[in-house]
Amino acid sequence: MNEALRRAMAQARVTDRQLADRCGVDVKxxxxxxxQSGRVPHARHRWAICEAxxxxxxVLWPAAAKRAIKVGPDREVxxxxxxxxxxxxxLWRSLITKAERQLAFAGYTNYFLWLEQARFGTALRRKAAQGCQVRFLLGHPESDLTRAREREEDVALTLSTRIRVTLAELEKIREQAGISAKYSDGHAYLSVFRFDDDMIVTPLLTHHVGHDAPTLHLRRHQDDGMFDRFAAHVEELWNRGTPVWGGERHDG
Structure with a gap:
């Protein structure tokens, strides 16, 4: 018997049926x-179980975790x-919830977050109130670059409209200390989302919208590794950015 899993479920007061529903599998x-102690769920199910x-x-599957350990330069992937x-x-919700020090959303629009994460603004306000730094980097809705990308994407819900949705949502929580936003054009084709020592990176492909972008989940394990390099990229853009509130920039 997998005693670690049984004990964790008991402590979390999660039943077999609840876990089955969470993972999308049969209760059997x-x-x-x-x-069956040797029975190891698929990776996506392991993540859902750990979250639940x-x-x-x-702790739950030490042998599987040991096999997954990487020692090369890709160990942060x-x-x-x-x-x-x-x-x-x-995964997004779990990373947001667990972050304690900083949340950085360097997507050109960040629009999808408001759609896919229930009560996203409330979660951000709560994290900021707990001392977590919350930052947004956005493209300017009226810049030449935004208009050029709109021509590339050629979709009904334009890039500028998606940016303005995010701006409207941020306006609702802007008075919360710890939440800030800046305009930048240096991440037009590379989105980086940081959650303390975890990160999601999406390099945008030509003529594709964000949800079609290949995506990496990174976790920091070394100095000057992939994580640190992307983090430095975001910091540089932030330092060069223009505050959304108090002096807006127009590139056109």
Missing amino acids: TVGRWIT VGEDEA VAVYPYRSACPST
């Missing part, structure tokens, strides 16, 4: 995960998704 499958019971994968839309919304 959950039963086998518990009663509040325990680390290394946690997962790869061919499309941003394939990255589970539960």
Whole structure:
């Protein structure tokens, strides 16, 4: 029997049925995960289970975690998704919830976050009130670059409209200390989202919208690795950016 999983479920007061619903599997499958110690769920299910019971994968399935340990330069790569839309919304929510020091959303519009994350503004306000730094980098809705990208994308819901949705949502929480936003054009084709020592990176492809972008989930494990390099990129853009509130910039 997987005693670690059984104990974690009991402590979190999560039933077999609740865990099955969370993972999208039959309740009998959950039963086998518990009663057969050598039975290891698929990676996506392990992540959902860890989130549901509040325990680390290394505790619940130490052998699987050990096999997954990387020692090369790619050890900071946690997962790869061919499309941003394939990255589970539960992963985003978990990373946002667990962050304690900083949240940085350096997407050109950040529009999808308000759609996919329930009560996103409330979550941001709560994190900021707890001392977490919350920052947004956005493209300017009236810049030449934005208009050029709109011609490339050629979709009904324009880039400028998506930016303005984010601006409207941020306006509702701008009075909360710890939340700030700037305009930048240096991330037009590369979105970086930071959650303390975790990060989601999406390089945008020509003539594709954000949800079609290949996506990396990174976790910091070394100095000057992939994580630090993307983090430095965001910091440079932030230092060069123009505040959204108090002096707007027009590139056109």
